[in-house]
Each structure stands twice: as structure tokens, then as C-alpha cells.
Amino acid sequence: MRHAALPLLLTGLLAMPPDARADDEVTIYRCTDAGGALTLRDTPCKAGEAAQVQTMVRPRDPPPAPAAPPAPAPAPATPASAAAPPRVVYRQPPRPLYECVTPDGETYTSETPEGNPRWVPLWTLGYPAAAYPGGHYRARVDTTSGSVSGSVQVGGGHRPRPPAGVVGYPAGTWVRDACSALPQQEVCARLRDRRYALDRRYNSALQSEQHAIVNEQRGIDARLANDCGD
Numbered sequence: 001m002r003h004a005a006l007p008l009l010l011t012g013l014l015a016m017p018p019d020a021r022a023d024d025e026v027t028i029y030r031c032t033d034a035g036g037a038l039t040l041r042d043t044p045c046k047a048g049e050a051a052q053v054q055t056m057v058r059p060r061d062p063p064p065a066p067a068a069p070p071a072p073a074p075a076p077a078t079p080a081s082a083a084a085p086p087r088v089v090y091r092q093p094p095r096p097l098y099e100c101v102t103p104d105g106e107t108y109t110s111e112t113p114e115g116n117p118r119w120v121p122l123w124t125l126g127y128p129a130a131a132y133p134g135g136h137y138r139a140r141v142d143t144t145s146g147s148v149s150g151s152v153q154v155g156g157g158h159r160p161r162p163p164a165g166v167v168g169y170p171a172g173t174w175v176r177d178a179c180s181a182l183p184q185q186e187v188c189a190r191l192r193d194r195r196y197a198l199d200r201r202y203n204s205a206l207q208s209e210q211h212a213i214v215n216e217q218r219g220i221d222a223r224l225a226n227d228c229g230d
Contacts, residue, residue, distance in 0.1 A: 028054045094227035097187040100179040109190065115177040122171050188228035195220045 030052035031045035032038050045051035100115035101107050110116065182190070195217060202213050224230035 024058045024060075026056045026058045028056060030054065092226055094184055094187070095223065096181050097190065098179040098181055100177040102177050103175075109182075110179055113179045113181070115179045117174045117176045119172055120175050122173060125173070125175075184227070188224065188230075191220055191224055191228065192230075195224070 027042065029041050029043065029045050030038065031041060032050040033046075034048065039045075039049075095111070098110045098113050098115070099107055100110050108116070198213050198217050198220075202210055205213060221230075
């Protein structure tokens with residue numbers, strides 16, 4: 001047990017504070033008594049003990065490590081408004097859709113409140129017709145209101161022919177159907193119905209028709225995204 005404690009004793013002696021030593025050297029006494037017990041000490045052996053003296057250099061602790069530099073202060077947070085300019089999104093207002101009714105009671109939708117204006121001669125509305133010699137007549141069209149005054153050439157294929165026995169008619173006019181704006185919710189519903197109808201029609205359409213269907217679907221999709229949030 002004494003021999004096992006010798007390394008600890010030696011370590012304790014070497015670790016003694018500097019004021020217990022006169023200089024940097026440490027003297028170790030190895031003392032053995034009459035019974036053969038070995039003792040290590042820093043004072044001379046007692047009388048009657050066999051002594052061995054050894055001088056050692058006092059160990060010194062290494063110099064303290066330099067203090068770690070302080071961590072740099074975190075950079076102030078940059079406001080989001082200063083980091084990047086705000087994103088400006090221009091959104092168009094919802095486009096209206098109108099429901100129009102023809103004189104025959106048929107309904108259809110139109111992008112404008114004008115509906116589908118049609119030019120008709122006045123005699124179709126009950127106005128009297130008059131014949132003019134020669135069979136050729138002139139007409140003046142008001143581009144603002146669409147009304148026609150004067151007379152037109154008889155026999156034009158793209159305009160209604162007068163009744164039998166009437167050679168010409170003096171004037172015509174534009175007929176506009178009654179149109180009313182639909183609520184925005186109804187507009188979105190009809191756009192979705194039209195989109196669905198185009199999907200069903202696409203599979204049975206000819207290749208030339210499919211291209212036109214795709215273009216119309218793209219327009220409906222853009223309008224649904226902007227006006228209806230789809």
C-alpha cells in the first residue's frame with residue numbers, strides 16, 4: 001500500500017506552491033526505515049533511516065492561454081422594405097358580362113351592352129316603303145349612332161329584300177337587343193360552364209377546331225384567374 005501511494009506523494013510534492021521552495025529545484029528524500037518501509041518526503045530522513053536524496057526541477061504550469069477575442073456583434077437586421085423594393089402587382093378590374101334578349105325571346109351573353117346590333121330596313125319595323133325609278137338608291141350611314149338615312153340599292157344579297165311589289169325602301173336602322181349586366185358571381189359561373197363545355201367538345205372536335213378551342217380556353221382561364229380568383 002505504501003509503494004502504491006508513492007506516485008501520488010511525489011506528485012503532491014512537485015505540485016507544492018512556490019513559497020515552499022527556495023528556488024526552481026526540488027529535493028526529494030527517499031527514506032527506508034528498519035522495517036523496510038519506503039517513504040518519499042521533502043524533508044531529510046529520520047535518524048536510523050536509509051536515505052536517498054534526488055534533486056529535480058520544479059515543474060511549472062504552462063502560461064495561460066490568451067483569452068478568446070469577443071464575438072463580433074451581430075449586424076443589425078435589415079428591414080424587409082430596405083432589402084428589396086416592394087412588389088407592385090397591377091390587377092385589372094373584373095370585366096362585366098351582359099345578358100341580352102332578342103325580340104323573339106332568345107337570350108345570349110355579350111361582352112358589351114350593345115349585344116349583337118343588326119341593320120334592318122325600316123319597312124321591317126312597319127314604316128312605309130317607296131319605290132324609286134332606276135332601281136339604284138343611295139344611303140348615308142351615321143358611324144356614331146349606326147342609323148341609316150336615304151335609300152339603298154335594291155337586290156343586295158347581304159341585306160333584306162323588300163316585300164313583293166316594293167321596288168325600294170328609303171332607309172334602314174340598327175336594331176339593338178336589350179342587354180343587362182350580370183352579377184360577378186353569375187359571370188364566374190357562366191365562364192366555368194363555358195370552360196367545361198369546351199373540354200367536352202374538344203375530344204370530338206376536328207384538329208382545326210381544337211386549336212380554336214384551346215385559344216378560347218386560355219382566354220377563359222386568364223379571366224377566371226383575374227376576375228374570379230381561380
